[in-house]
Amino acid sequence: MRLIHTxxxxxxxxxxxxxxxxxxxxMGALHQGHLSLVRRAKEDNATVEVSIFVNPAQFGPRExxxxxxxxxxxxxxxxxxxxxxxxxxxxxxxxxxAGFDTWVNVGRVASRLEGEARPDHFRGVxxxxxxxxxxxxxxxAYFGQKDAQQVQVIRKMISDLNLSVEMAVLPTVREPDGxxxxxxxxxxxxxxxxxxxxxxxxxxxxxxxxxxGVRQASAxxxxxxxxxxxxxxxxxxYVSIASPETLDEMDTIQEPTLVSLAVRxxxxxxxxxxxxxxxxx
Ligand code: AMP
Numbered sequence: 001m002r003l004i005h006t007x008x009x010x011x012x013x014x015x016x017x018x019x020x021x022x023x024x025x026x027m028g029a030l031h032q033g034h035l036s037l038v039r040r041a042k043e044d045n046a047t048v049e050v051s052i053f054v055n056p057a058q059f060g061p062r063e064x065x066x067x068x069x070x071x072x073x074x075x076x077x078x079x080x081x082x083x084x085x086x087x088x089x090x091x092x093x094x095x096x097x098a099g100f101d102t103w104v105n106v107g108r109v110a111s112r113l114e115g116e117a118r119p120d121h122f123r124g125v126x127x128x129x130x131x132x133x134x135x136x137x138x139x140x141a142y143f144g145q146k147d148a149q150q151v152q153v154i155r156k157m158i159s160d161l162n163l164s165v166e167m168a169v170l171p172t173v174r175e176p177d178g179x180x181x182x183x184x185x186x187x188x189x190x191x192x193x194x195x196x197x198x199x200x201x202x203x204x205x206x207x208x209x210x211x212x213g214v215r216q217a218s219a220x221x222x223x224x225x226x227x228x229x230x231x232x233x234x235x236x237x238y239v240s241i242a243s244p245e246t247l248d249e250m251d252t253i254q255e256p257t258l259v260s261l262a263v264r265x266x267x268x269x270x271x272x273x274x275x276x277x278x279x280x281x
Contacts, residue, residue, distance in 0.1 A: 001080050003087050007094050007135055013086065014137045018046040023138035023165075025129060028052040029069035029183035030078050033173040037142040038082045040170055044140060049086040050079055051132055056092050058124030069186045088136065095131060104130050106160075110153045112247050113240055114271070117262060122153045129154055133165050141165050145281050146172040146180050148258055148273045152247065152281075169281045172272070174200065180272045187268040195233040199263050199272040202227035206241075206259045210276045215253045217241040228263060237262040237269070244281055255279060 004010045014021065022045035024037045034050075041048045052075060059065035072089070079087055103123050110122035133141070143151050151169050158165055172180050178200035179185065179193075188196055202224040209220050221239050228236045242249050244258040255277025262271045275281060 001076070001084055001087060003076070003089060005089050005091070007090055010088050010090070010135050014135070017049075017086070020045045020139035021047045021049060021137070022140045022142060023132065023136050024048070024050045024142045025132055026050060026052055027054045027068065027183065028075050029071050029186065030075045031173075031181045031183065033144055033146060033181040035078060035082060036173050037144060037170055038079065038084060040168065041140070041142050042083060044168070047085045048083075049088060049136060049138065050084050051088040051090075051136070053088070053090055053092075053095065053128065053132075055095075055124055055128045057096065057127055058121050060118055060120065063118070064184075064187075067187075069183050088132075095128065103127050104157060104161075106153045106156050109149070109156050109247055112149075113238060113242075113260065114149050114262070117237060122150070125150055126153055126157050130157065130161070130163070133163055138165055140168055142168045142170065144172060145169055145273070145275070146182070147271070148244065148260055148275075148281055149247065152245065171280070178204070180270075182270065184268055184270065188265065192233055192265045192268065195231050195265055196270060198228055198231040198234050199261060199270055202239075202261070203259060203272060203274045207274055207276065210253060210257075217250050217253060217257075220253070220259065224259070224261065228261075233265050235264040237264060244275060244279075256281075 022041035024041050026034050054068050056065055104126035105123050106126050115122050174180055177197045179196045205223050205227055206220045224239045228234050239261040242258050244256055256279035257276040260273035
């Protein structure tokens with residue numbers, strides 16, 4: 001497994017790799033969710049690269065950039081175990097050198113939900129992902145449904161900017177009690193961790209209602225609100241029942257429908273989602 005620390009070295013290394021080349025962009029503190037993307041990338045490609053970069057541009061001024069979990073030694077051991085070929089570990093001032101001043105702004109689909117709660121978040125995501133695509137030149141890139149809006153933002157960017165990268169989206173990997181795996185779960189106290197499965201519990205209820213034939217979005221939204229409110233430590237920021245493609249809210253469920261939510265538990269903000277109907281993201 002080759003470690004690459006600079007943009008210049010990466011840009012020249014990608015020229016010699018055996019293709020297809022699959023890229024898994026991450027912010028490190030790797031867990032089984034990340035590794036599921038790596039495994040799929042290994043199946044699909046001759047060469048697999050993982051980037052680990054805690055991207056300052058996607059954190060707001062009052063967010064957790066300085067405390068975001070970092071665990072490079074363990075990350076590298078996990079990636080080595082998976083047979084990853086290349087790991088790209090750039091420094092922030094190599095990705096954003098002094099004077100850096102060009103941004104990728106995806107429109108409507110980036111403006112709502114997470115975009116409302118975290119202004120500039122998706123500008124940071126779209127910019128770093130397009131830079132990674134240009135530096136690494138992957139044939140395919142792998143993302144998790146866990147961050148459903150991010151998937152749509154990147155999909156729109158690839159389409160609108162004619163980027164020649166094939167995007168693969170893989171299902172959310174969960175803990176046995178249903179909590180979606182996330183590097184930020186490490187922030188939860190024991191008590192908060194016990195409260196956190198309420199997110200998926202509420203999403204399961206939405207799935208059950210849909211299976212039972214409920215098609216009124218307001219009824220499902222209310223059921224989710226009620227379940228979240230049974231957990232005193234959980235504070236619902238939003239629940240959205242929307243078209244996965246446009247993220248326009250729906251009154252009547254059509255398939256597929258993305259049900260997503262953000263919940264604050266103590267100081268930790270958790271997001272999760274499910275897709276109703278047979279089509280995935
Ligand atoms: P992150 O390191 O949080 O930026 O995540 C890197 C990639 O892993 C993103 O495409 C995420 O959507 C994906 N990912 C994070 N958590 C999970 C999970 N529990 N299951 C599947 N994919 C995930």
